[in-house]
Amino acid sequence: MDFELTADQRGIQGLTRELAEAEIVPNATSWDRSHRFPDELYPKLAELGLMGACIPEEYGGAGADFLSYILVLEELSRADAGVGVTVAVHTSATTLPILTFGTDEQKSRFVPPLARGEQLGAFALTESGSGSDAGSLRTVAEQEGEEWVITGSKQWITNGSRAGTFVLFARTDPATAGARGISCFVLSAEHVRVTREEEKLGLNSSTTSDLAIEGARAGRDRLLHEEGRGFRIAMATLDGGRIGIAAQALGIAQAAYDVARRYAHEREQFGRRIGDFQAIQWKLADMATEIDAARLLTYRAAWLKQEGRPHTAEGAKAKLYASEMARRQTAEAIQILGGYGYTKEFPVERFYRDAKITEIYEGTSEIQRLVIARSILGRQAREEPVVQT
Ligand SMILES: Cc1cc2nc3c(=O)[nH]c(=O)nc-3n(C[C@H](O)[C@H](O)[C@H](O)COP(=O)(O)OP(=O)(O)OC[C@H]3O[C@@H](n4cnc5c(N)ncnc54)[C@H](O)[C@@H]3O)c2cc1C
Numbered sequence: 001m002d003f004e005l006t007a008d009q010r011g012i013q014g015l016t017r018e019l020a021e022a023e024i025v026p027n028a029t030s031w032d033r034s035h036r037f038p039d040e041l042y043p044k045l046a047e048l049g050l051m052g053a054c055i056p057e058e059y060g061g062a063g064a065d066f067l068s069y070i071l072v073l074e075e076l077s078r079a080d081a082g083v084g085v086t087v088a089v090h091t092s093a094t095t096l097p098i099l100t101f102g103t104d105e106q107k108s109r110f111v112p113p114l115a116r117g118e119q120l121g122a123f124a125l126t127e128s129g130s131g132s133d134a135g136s137l138r139t140v141a142e143q144e145g146e147e148w149v150i151t152g153s154k155q156w157i158t159n160g161s162r163a164g165t166f167v168l169f170a171r172t173d174p175a176t177a178g179a180r181g182i183s184c185f186v187l188s189a190e191h192v193r194v195t196r197e198e199e200k201l202g203l204n205s206s207t208t209s210d211l212a213i214e215g216a217r218a219g220r221d222r223l224l225h226e227e228g229r230g231f232r233i234a235m236a237t238l239d240g241g242r243i244g245i246a247a248q249a250l251g252i253a254q255a256a257y258d259v260a261r262r263y264a265h266e267r268e269q270f271g272r273r274i275g276d277f278q279a280i281q282w283k284l285a286d287m288a289t290e291i292d293a294a295r296l297l298t299y300r301a302a303w304l305k306q307e308g309r310p311h312t313a314e315g316a317k318a319k320l321y322a323s324e325m326a327r328r329q330t331a332e333a334i335q336i337l338g339g340y341g342y343t344k345e346f347p348v349e350r351f352y353r354d355a356k357i358t359e360i361y362e363g364t365s366e367i368q369r370l371v372i373a374r375s376i377l378g379r380q381a382r383e384e385p386v387v388q389t
Pocket residue numbers: 089122123124125126130131132133155156157158159200203208357360361362363364365366367370384385387389
């Protein structure tokens with residue numbers, strides 16, 4: 001067992017950290033307060049290959065491994081979790097499924113503009129009536145000659161208002177209820193209309209949009225993989241995507257720890273630094289331990305994925321633990337800063353707001369437990385309907 005990152009992995013980690021410290025950290029508070037999507041940032045990430053970190057060079061990516069991509073997400077999220085989710089959805093939820101399930105023609109047509117960062121990607125599964133129970137989605141795709149005509153709506157789509165390419169799920173077989181009648185399409189911005197921009201608790205530098213698909217016409221060349229295989233594509237995509245959300249949670253928790261540790265050195269009460277009190281020492285010790293545990297779970301899941309080994313339960317465990325840890329430990333960071341932690345003078349209140357979503361998207365914590373239980377109990381745990389996003 002080798003716990004060392006390779007030279008290449010350390011290189012991309014250092015490169016991302018440098019860029020984050022120069023371009024993201026100084027602006028993150030202002031983007032959060034003004035709810036601004038930093039359009040100008042993504043070409044800079046693209047220049048360094050970070051919009052396609054784990055995409056092969058022949059398709060316009062940087063050709064790094066999946067763990068390198070996870071390190072990129074961790075570093076970006078440490079600076080600004082909104083930037084982290086923008087890149088996560090763009091890469092593991094949009095570019096990777098096209099690369100994995102696309103034909104040669106689809107891969108060479110759709111992947112390079114995404115991997116080079118010329119376009120942003122979005123993953124459109126959720127609808128107003130179908131979240132965890134993604135198999136009950138109602139958007140339909142009907143065949144008319146050589147085309148599909150797609151009609152429906154999608155809710156809370158990250159990058160929805162900025163994306164050029166959408167991986168979108170629709171029901172192609174209305175007679176088949178549930179997961180089996182769903183197919184996956186690669187659509188472009190002209191196929192969808194943004195109907196609403198969501199107001200959120202956090203992640204204010206990312207966009208979360210509702211979409212209408214109003215009789216969009218898509219040629220057969222836009223069907224990803226086979227008809228009726230959409231749900232499997234969604235689940236396989238989320239298996240990997242969850243490792244990215246674990247990295248996002250890890251980055252947020254690390255950022256909160258960094259601030260809390262510095263503060264414990266500086267703040268004095270009762271004539272002593274608060275870090276001299278055992279109560280504060282124990283909080284920092286717990287934070288450091290839990291962050292370490294989350295990091296090991298996350299890197300292991302990433303390694304399994306890049307080795308082509310099963311990683312469904314391991315990814316779910318990483319996301320479950322890292323997200324709950326981030327929510328817990330960002331709250332503890334506020335506690336260490338006392339009243340200052342609750343104010344906007346320090347960024348820990350932002351970290352606390354940003355951490356919460358990691359327990360919800362790409363499968364809630366309840367759904368992660370279901371996935372893990374199924375890996376333990378097999379059919380016995382399958383009384384529940386087929387669920388998970
Ligand atoms: C900021 C943001 C960004 C998002 N980005 C995207 C995106 O880019 N693309 C996309 O497709 N979606 C996106 N989503 C949607 C997200 O994936 C869903 O919100 C999530 O899957 C949960 O679905 P839901 O909100 O409908 O909750 P519900 O499914 O309605 O769940 C409500 C509660 O019931 C629990 N529950 C549900 N089913 C079960 C069960 N079987 N067993 C136990 N408990 C259960 C849940 O855990 C939760 O606590 C985003 C959401 C947000 C808020």
